[in-house]
Amino acid sequence: MGNVASAMSMSLDGFVTGPNDGRKHPLGEGGAVLHDWLGKTATDADRAVLQEMVDGAGTILMGRRSYDSCVGEGGWGDGGPAGDVPCFVLTHEPPAEAPKVFTFVTDGIESAVAQAKAAAGDRTVGIHGATAAQQALAAGLLDEIQVHLVPVLLGDGVRLFDLLGASPVNLTRDRVVEAGSGVTHLRFRVVR
Numbered sequence: 786m787g788n789v790a791s792a793m794s795m796s797l798d799g800f801v802t803g804p805n806d807g808r809k810h811p812l813g814e815g816g817a818v819l820h821d822w823l824g825k826t827a828t829d830a831d832r833a834v835l836q837e838m839v840d841g842a843g844t845i846l847m848g849r850r851s852y853d854s855c856v857g858e859g860g861w862g863d864g865g866p867a868g869d870v871p872c873f874v875l876t877h878e879p880p881a882e883a884p885k886v887f888t889f890v891t892d893g894i895e896s897a898v899a900q901a902k903a904a905a906g907d908r909t910v911g912i913h914g915a916t917a918a919q920q921a922l923a924a925g926l927l928d929e930i931q932v933h934l935v936p937v938l939l940g941d942g943v944r945l946f947d948l949l950g951a952s953p954v955n956l957t958r959d960r961v962v963e964a965g966s967g968v969t970h971l972r973f974r975v976v977r
């Protein structure tokens with residue numbers, strides 16, 4: 786079975802969006818800078834990190850807020866965040882219609898990870914969205930955390946690690962890429 790890895794761009798003060806994220810500003814007000822390394826300011830090192838994620842992606846798992854921010858016209862178009870890579874979306878109420886790459890999961894994180902892993906085979910399940918990632922971590926289902934650390938302080942928004950409580954989660958850092966764009970790509974294994 787493949788790896789289950791969260792992969793998100795984060796500000797130095799721990800936010801994966803600026804304030805008021807949603808359809809108008811998927812990364813919140815002022816938060817678009819978090820994804821500049823994917824295009825606007827990308828260096829060869831940034832592109833290599835991105836390519837590795839694209840090549841390894843078997844499925845993507847996200848929460849409903851991430852889905853609502855970018856689905857359809859003006860966002861991902863007819864596909865998902867990685868084109869036709871299958872995506873699993875945690876939600877309490879599936880939408881009436883959705884592009885065919887999306888499967889909606891209403892029976893919790895364990896079920897969502899199991900379905901995403903089965904569909905990914907030997908490839909990676911990439912978890913997007915802070916809520917989904919923290920649930921997977923708390924349930925002992927996350928193998929790896931990738932943080933693309935962006936040199937900005939956003940001050941407000943959605944925090945990547947806000948719901949975990951006081952129990953320490955031990956990590957082993959296994960890669961650091963200083964991309965030259967100012968972004969530091971960090972990769973950690975979760976110690977179980």
Ligand SMILES: NC(=O)c1ccc[n+]([C@@H]2O[C@H](COP(=O)([O-])OP(=O)(O)OC[C@H]3O[C@@H](n4cnc5c(N)ncnc54)[C@H](OP(=O)(O)O)[C@@H]3O)[C@@H](O)[C@H]2O)c1
Nearest residue numbers: 793794801806811848849850851875876877914915916917
């Ligand atoms: N910086 C980055 O690299 C990056 C990457 C990905 C996403 N993002 C941003 O992150 C933001 C969203 O993150 P988020 O953490 O606020 O939300 P999220 O994880 O995307 O979605 C949370 C929502 O998913 C549903 N959900 C979550 N767990 C569930 C469960 N166990 N059972 C049923 N439904 C469940 C609930 O929606 P319902 O109750 O409405 O169904 C919940 O409100 C978006 O703005 C997105 O653009 C940033």
